Structures are given as C-alpha cells and as structure tokens.
Amino acid sequence: MQDLPDEALQQVAAYFQALSEPTRLQILNLLRRGEHNVGEIAQACGFTSANISRHLSVLMQQGLVAREARGSAVYYSIADDSVYALCDLVCGNIGRQMERDAAQRSSFLKGTRVARRAR
Numbered sequence: 585m586q587d588l589p590d591e592a593l594q595q596v597a598a599y600f601q602a603l604s605e606p607t608r609l610q611i612l613n614l615l616r617r618g619e620h621n622v623g624e625i626a627q628a629c630g631f632t633s634a635n636i637s638r639h640l641s642v643l644m645q646q647g648l649v650a651r652e653a654r655g656s657a658v659y660y661s662i663a664d665d666s667v668y669a670l671c672d673l674v675c676g677n678i679g680r681q682m683e684r685d686a687a688q689r690s691s692f693l694k695g696t697r698v699a700r701r702a703r
Contacts, residue, residue, distance in 0.1 A: 602646040607631060608639050609671070611660075615649065616668060619661035 588596070602608060610629045614620060620628070626636045640660055643649040650663040662668075 599646050599648075602642050602648060603667070603671070605639065605642075607635070608643055611636065611639055611643065612648065612662070612667060612671070615660060615662050619652075619659045621657050621659050625660065 603612075607629060611625055614625060614628050622633045622636050622640065625640070626633045629636065640649060640651070644651060644663075647663055648667055649660050652659050652661070
C-alpha cells in the first residue's frame with residue numbers, strides 16, 4: 585500500500601468491503617469447488633436468488649467472480665484465485681487467535697476451580 589495514490593487506496597478499500605459480508609464469503613467458498621448458477625448458490629447458502637444476485641454483482645464489480653451465459657442459465661466462477669490466498673491467510677490468523685482465546689479461557693477456568701477448592 586505504500587505510495588499508492590488515493591484512487592488506488594479507494595479501490596483496495598472497495599475490494600476489502602466486498603469481502604466484508606459473510607454471505608459473499610460463503611459464495612466464494614462455494615465457488616472454490618467449481619462453477620454454479622444463481623439457483624444452486626442460493627440453495628446452498630440458504631438465501632433467495634435475488635439476494636444472491638445482488639451479492640454476485642458486488643463480487644463481479646471487484647473482479648472476484650466471472651459470469652458466463654449458457655442458454656438461459658448464467659454460471660458464476662472465480663475470476664481471481666488469489667482471493668483464496670488472502671482468505672486462507674486471514675482465516676488462519678483468526679483460527680490461531682480463537683485457539684489462543686480458548687486456551688486462555690480454559691486456563692482461567694482451571695485457576696478459578698483451584699481457587700474455589702482451596703477455600
């Protein structure tokens with residue numbers, strides 16, 4: 585990000601904003617396994633087709649997904665595989681933080697139990 589002009593920083597922020605919605609992350613995770621149409625994505629994610637279409641539009645604007653019309657159906661696929669490297673990095677970091685938090689809670693609970701027994 586160093587030395588990027590304001591316009592580029594705005595584009596970076598828009599890219600991350602597209603990734604800030606859990607439904608969009610679900611869509612990207614589903615598309616990781618292969619292309620799907622809106623109905624398939626909606627069914628897999630548990631949302632309406634209209635809702636999924638709106639999310640796909642945002643993902644397309646940021647160049648994360650591509651669409652291909654085949655007859656009367658439109659199929660979506662990943663346009664930029666590098667998004668998975670970014671998501672895996674972030675998810676790994678969050679997973680490690682959750683493990684540390686769980687270990688701290690466990691340690692705290694053990695300490696509380698020992699203190700109660702000592703009374």
